[in-house]
Amino acid sequence: DFVDVDPFGTPVPYIQGAFGAAADGGVVSLTSTDTAVLCGVYPEVCRRRYSSLPLKNEFKHExxxxxxLNACRRIAGMNDIGIEPIAAHSTRHYLRVYARVRVGAxxxxxxxxxxxxxxxxxKCGERGSSSLPIVMCDGCxxxxxxxGPLWIGPLTDPRVVGAALNVSRRSNLGGGAKALDALLGLEYFPPFSYSVERISSALxxxxxxxxxxxxxxxxxGYRVMKQPFEKTGFKTEATYGAVAEAVSAVSRDARLEKAPLHARPT
Ligand SMILES: [Zn+2]
Incomplete structure (x- = not known):
């Protein structure tokens, strides 16, 4: 069965009821129009409502x-219910998550x-995820x-995303197909992304x-994909060092292409 929660503002007051009402193996979907709070515009409100510190950076929607999702995990967990995210998206002013309900301690x-x-x-653009708070940058x-604390596990179930994408395409649901297509392969990547602008300015x-x-x-040889939850940015399994090196190399090549022929190294 399927429980859909689509309130105005935060869905927090409805999380316990939604996960409690869904059967084992059922799906809960939640909309949040509380986007500014969750994206770090009001960090104190986010801590109060979601018990989590947001960060307003280039992957703030993710x-x-x-x-x-972690608020769902924590509140459902109080009643010995687990969650398995199926899909998520950030569209215009709202956020939406879908999770399967798994009953049991x-x-x-x-x-x-x-x-x-x-x-x-x-300072240096390095990023990482861990089960404990990271207080010192590994890079500098x-x-x-x-x-956080937040959900660092998978955001999608690739089988469901693939099947839903096929249905969307067959039914000519252009918007849905586009949103689902953007999620393909997400399971291979860490829970953050990179911005070329940020790295070029750091370098x-x-x-x-x-x-x-x-x-x-x-x-x-690295996997890469567009960041599906932001207007720009990309995800990769490469380390920050390898990403920074790629940005430098592309920038150097672009400068050489623009340089007059006699100024190019031979
Ligand atoms: Zn650093």
């Missing part, structure tokens, strides 16, 4: 979805192990704030095209 414990923290260093040693090199950087990483 972080918001993960905070919302062992299932709730399994879900709890997907709780963690995400850090993104303001600077002190860092972690978003003090001229901005470059995101698709060029993605192509470069792919040709270096």
């Amino acid at each position: 972080t918001a979805l993960r905070i919302l 062992a299932q709730a414990d399994r879900s709890r192990r997907q709780e963690g923290f995400i850090a993104s260093c303001e 040693g600077a002190g860092t704030l972690s978003a 003090k090199v001229p901005g470059v095209s995101q698709s060029e950087v993605m192509r470069r990483l792919a040709s270096n």
